[in-house]
Amino acid sequence: GAGVSQSPSNKVTEKGKDVELRCDPISGHTALYWYRQSLGQGLEFLIYFQGNSAPDKSGLPSDRFSAERTGGSVSTLTIQRTQQEDSAVYLCASRAIQGASKAKNIQYFGAGTRLSVL
Amino acid sequence: EDKVVQSPLSLVVHEGDTVTLNCSYEVTNFRSLLWYKQEKKAPTFLFMLTSSGIEKKSGRLSSILDKKELSSILNITATQTGDSAIYLCSQIQGAQKLVFGQGTRLTINP
Incomplete structure (x- = not known):
């Protein structure tokens, strides 16, 4: 697609429920990242995918958080048994790993999913 | 993990003013x-700033990297209301x- 697409744009859920957030990266981008932005905070790294594998999961805050990527394209971030502190904007970014040096270093972001846990 | 610190956290100016935003980083092996x-x-x-290119410019916006001071600034001249936003500095x-x-x-006030 033309840009990184995320859905839903907004999600309101009750504490204890599971949620799934979806990211569709720019076509041809093999690197995919998830970040979280809590109110008034900068972006916090969660997980990085290269193709379908996740060589860096160091930012996932607990074992309630998991992510997968299939077909080297769409990725899903799942939060189980949501807690109020999970409320944040979840942003996805993708990056090309081939091409000009500059282009390979730029991550392009989606508009994010605003998650509210009541 | 190396830390990136920005200042100020908030800035309010009038349209037409020039602003300078600051970013400092801690890094052992700087990349970008x-x-x-x-x-x-x-x-x-x-903008992306690397060790081989220390200044970038695009219209009214420009950015400079100071490798000695481990810092960068983002300048916006002749600010417009459309410049109102959150500006994020990041390090690879x-x-x-x-x-x-x-x-x-x-925040740019008319």
């Missing part, structure tokens, strides 16, 4: 520093993940 503008949700790319670390500062919320 990236500036993004976030108006609603999606951060949009502004590890497997190309970005480590971000807290951001500077810039």
Whole structure:
């Protein structure tokens, strides 16, 4: 697609429920990242995918958080048994790993999913 | 993990003013520093600064990297209301993940 697409744009859920957030990266981008932005905070790294594998999961805050990527394209971030502190904007970014040096270093972001846990 | 610190956290100016946003980083092996503008949700790319290129310019916006001071500034001249946004400074670390500062919320009043 033309840009990184995320859905839903907004999600309101009750504490204890599971949620799934979806990211569709720019076509041809093999690197995919998830970040979280809590109110008034900068972006916090969660997980990085290269193709379908996740060589860096160091930012996932607990074992309630998991992510997968299939077909080297769409990725899903799942939060189980949501807690109020999970409320944040979840942003996805993708990056090309081939091409000009500059282009390979730029991550392009989606508009994010605003998650509210009541 | 190396830390990125931005200042000020918030800035309010009048249209036409010039602003300077600051970013400092701690790094052992510097790779690149990236500036993004976030108006609603999606951060949009502004500049990438590497050790081989210490200044970038695009219209009214420019950015400079000071490798000795481990810092960068983002300048905006003749500000417009459309420049109102959160400006994010980030540094590439590890497997190309970005480590971000807290951001500077810039408000331009007419």
